[in-house]
Amino acid sequence: xxxxxxxxPEMSVQEAETVTLSCTYDTSESDYYLFWYKQPPSRQMILVxxxxxxxxxxxxxxxxxxxxxxxxxSFSLKxxxxxxxxxxxxxxxxRSGYYGGSQGNLIFGKGTKLSVKP
Amino acid sequence: xxxVSQSPRYKVAKRGQDVALRCDPISGHVSxxxxxxxxxxxxxxxxxxxxxxxxxxxxxxxxxFFAERPEGSVSTLKIQRTQQEDSAVYLCASSRTSGGEExxxxxxxxRLLVL
Numbered sequence: 001x002x003x004x005x006x007x008x009p010e011m012s013v014q015e016a017e018t019v020t021l022s023c024t025y026d027t028s029e030s031d032y033y034l035f036w037y038k039q040p041p042s043r044q045m046i047l048v049x050x051x052x053x054x055x056x057x058x059x060x061x062x063x064x065x066x067x068x069x070x071x072x073x074s075f076s077l078k079x080x081x082x083x084x085x086x087x088x089x090x091x092x093x094x095r096s097g098y099y100g101g102s103q104g105n106l107i108f109g110k111g112t113k114l115s116v117k118p
Numbered sequence: 119x120x121x122v123s124q125s126p127r128y129k130v131a132k133r134g135q136d137v138a139l140r141c142d143p144i145s146g147h148v149s150x151x152x153x154x155x156x157x158x159x160x161x162x163x164x165x166x167x168x169x170x171x172x173x174x175x176x177x178x179x180x181x182x183f184f185a186e187r188p189e190g191s192v193s194t195l196k197i198q199r200t201q202q203e204d205s206a207v208y209l210c211a212s213s214r215t216s217g218g219e220e221x222x223x224x225x226x227x228x229r230l231l232v233l
Contacts, residue, residue, distance in 0.1 A: 004160075033219060034224060044226045045211075045224035046224075053207075104216060105151055105163040105174070106155075106211075107163070108161050108162070111159075111160050
């Protein structure tokens, strides 16, 4: 079974600074997708960034980028130029690329609570 | 609609009561997922629909949990004889297709408190 581990329950960053959130995962599959979701206090989960396992190039979305290390099964999120609106819970998630069985549900880590200091 | 909606947003139930939670996915989305999020935890998968077919219910914690999507759009998660351990936020998500690369769009959730 696949597992996702986020070892940092809480992180703090100064506004305009850079912060990196860690995520490791365990799988025997070769085809999968990795995601970072943001969950503000209002609880609506929002996709931040996605990485396909078959792509070597790290995904980037504006101020958000990932460091995907497939061999190490590591998928960290870097937030540059942090803004007050970035304060939220961040969840790392895994999804199998294979059909059948779970049919593609997301497997989440326990989350990292990010605080942004003005 | 513009996004996934869920109702009610909050529900307080007495232990032993039945509850029904509704999810309205994004129009035209084939796939619909239900997740349960306990306090301080990440969401955990409950069940999955592709159109009206429930293809996976392996995450449902007991036979008190039942989900349906009869016309392939709106879905209802029903919990019978609620217990205190059922207290959680129930999240619904939909995606355009069942492909692994598809983004799942989440609703705001229903916070259930069982007293």
